[in-house]
Amino acid sequence: MNTVNDGSTEKMTVNQKLELLRTKMKERGMDAYMVPTADFHESEYVGDHFKCRQFLTGFTGSAGIAVVTMKEACLWVDGRYFVQAAVQLQGTSVKMMKMGQEGVPSVAGYLEAEVPENGCLGFDGRVVNALTGIDLEKRLKEKNARILCSDDLINEIWEDRPALSMEPTWALHEKYAGKTAEEKLKELRAEMKKEHTDMYVLTSLDDIAWLLNIRGNDIAYNPVVLSYVIVTEDKLYLFVNEEVLHGEAYPYMDNYHDIDMLKYLEDLGTEILPYDDIYKMATDITGHKILMEKQHINYALYNILKDKNELVDKMNPTSDAKAVKNKVEIENEKKAHIKDGVAVTRFIYWLKHHIGKERLTEMSVQDKLEEFRKEQEGYIEPSFATISAYGANAAMCHYSATKESDTVLEDHGFYLVDSGGQYYEGTTDITRTIALGELTEEEKEHFTLVLISMLRLKEVKFLYGCRGLSLDYVAREPFWSRGLNFDHGTGHGVGYLLNVHERPIGIRYRVVPERQENTPFMPGMVCSDEPGIYIEGSHGIRTENLIYCKKDEKTDYGQFLSFEYLTYVPIDLKPVDASLMEEQDLAWLNEYHAQVYEKIAPYLDTEEAAWLKEVTRPLSK
Secondary structure, three states, X not given: OOOOOOOHHHHOOHHHHHHHHHHXXXXXXXXXEEEOOOOOOOOOOOOHXXXXXXXXXXXXXXXXXXXXXXXXXXXXXXXXHHHHHHHHXXXXXXXXXXXXXXXXXXXXXXXXXXXXXXXXXXXXXXXXXXXXXXXXXXXXXXXXXXXXXOOOHHHHHOOOOOOOOOOOOEEOOHHHHOOOHHHHHHHHHHHHHHOOOOEEEEOOHHHHHHHHOEEOOOEOOEOOOOEEEEEEOOOEEEEEOHHHHOOOOOOOOOOHHHOOHHHHXXXXXXXXXXXXXXXXXXHHOOOOEEEEOHHHOEHHHHHHHHOOOEEEEOOOHHHHHHHEOOHHHHHHHHHHHHHHHHHHHHHHHHHHHHEOOEOOEHHHHHHHHHHHHHOOOOEEEEOOOOEEEEHHHHHOOOOXXXXXXXXXXOOEOEEEEEEOEEEOOEEOOEEEEEEOOEOOHHHHHHHHHHHHHHHHHHOOEEEOOOOHHHHHHHHHHHHHXXXXXXXXXXXXXXXOOOOOOOOOEEEOOOOOHHHOOEOOOOOOEEEEEOOEEEEOOOEEEEOEEEEEEEEEEEEOOEEEEEEEEOOOOOOOOOOOOHHHOOHHHHHHHHHHHHHHHHXXXXXXXXXXXXXXXXXXXXXOO
């Protein structure tokens, strides 16, 4: 649910909002107030009701943490958003803090230094995870400083704040999920017994959606339902706004729209309770051994449970299980990617034939791509906000075109589009960088290096037990050998008709503990393969396919694993400098393009298919 806010505080400047917040802080005796990008469920993306950090600072990126003291305001952002934040914070008193850069303290380190002796740190305990809250407790204890986490100060200054989303909920048929909710609950209870626990408290929305085979629309692009779940040996409690269980949602397939959601949930043994009642019930839970995850339960709920119960902190077993797609899900993912491949291929054909002949802008071509996706059966919505970036705009990794920035595409340079779709058969995520005309030699070199990197990562063969940390060098070597790099992960896990960024796997060269992406790869896991390069003020290039992990040969040394492509869309050959590629790189590219033509051409018209044949032709030195 996306609401446009026109309240009076929306018209205030960032600096005015900061002063209003400081007034509220002073009333409570707070020396610092932290505003993360989070909802009550530690979601990566949040609904409009929870966009407090954006409201306060004006920064619209999907990640960032604001801290306000009486003397300054700071915003921590990662490498994806350095350029964007610099632009959006201009004219405000908010100082950008580049996470991970030399000399830049962590949020916790900053608070430890800035909160005075006997001071007070404030935040809304529902939007900060327990692990973070506990760490801050320890850091501030030496100063005899306290934490006040019961007050949502942003709510007090945000007039006309959007209400909580209450979009309709629907059930995902077993033909798409591959496993019933009854089976998943049985396996979950078996995991609870292994941990000698008698209760499981689950608050992460994608885990809840996966466990119950339900989907919703409470967060843009992520088809989840605002809810909490408590599972015991014989009971299942679902805390949700009951009105979301009534009414029409998405247009279902196979006449599945007649399902009675209340009956569906009751058949699972579900007791349905009001959304906010989770906190009321938690106060009455005593003497249980509870399985939960500190990093994915909010600090407020954790504090209620911790004193009267024994808590077992472990990654949600639903997260591990969800990451390994079953055979039905993998086969459905293949179908979804053919549909998506047809849509994106037709879009590239259209763009190539219209550039220079009519006025095209980042937003207009983005809308055209969405039109092509909507033509595909089973398409629901985008899987994230499309990155449609021409020229220098593509140097901002997560650039988002707006009415103010909407740049006209010209018949030279690069256009980058990173987009994806939610289909009944799964989630897609693809990036293509397209030459619109003449290019510089540097642009061609960079494009070819990105291509080499993407191809080589997909072709790795590795022993069972390897993590993404072991694989990342394969992708980065072409860059590092030339003193180049890209400041984002090479790959991330992807959900099934769920979050486009899904733990617990990832491919990156350094461990980022809070991302929880360092689990070994297993057959059935789906991951992105997306190296890039970004030259500020000039160009940005990224090529991304989704891949899935599968068993390879087994030898005396153990079980080997490898990857297979899910994405099949042509890669622009115009910018490729074959002289930079090894013969094996060219062979891999040619093999990929042969598969693209074989899989996609049957769904194109005669002219499109003839064009595809040409743009997937074999290359040689």
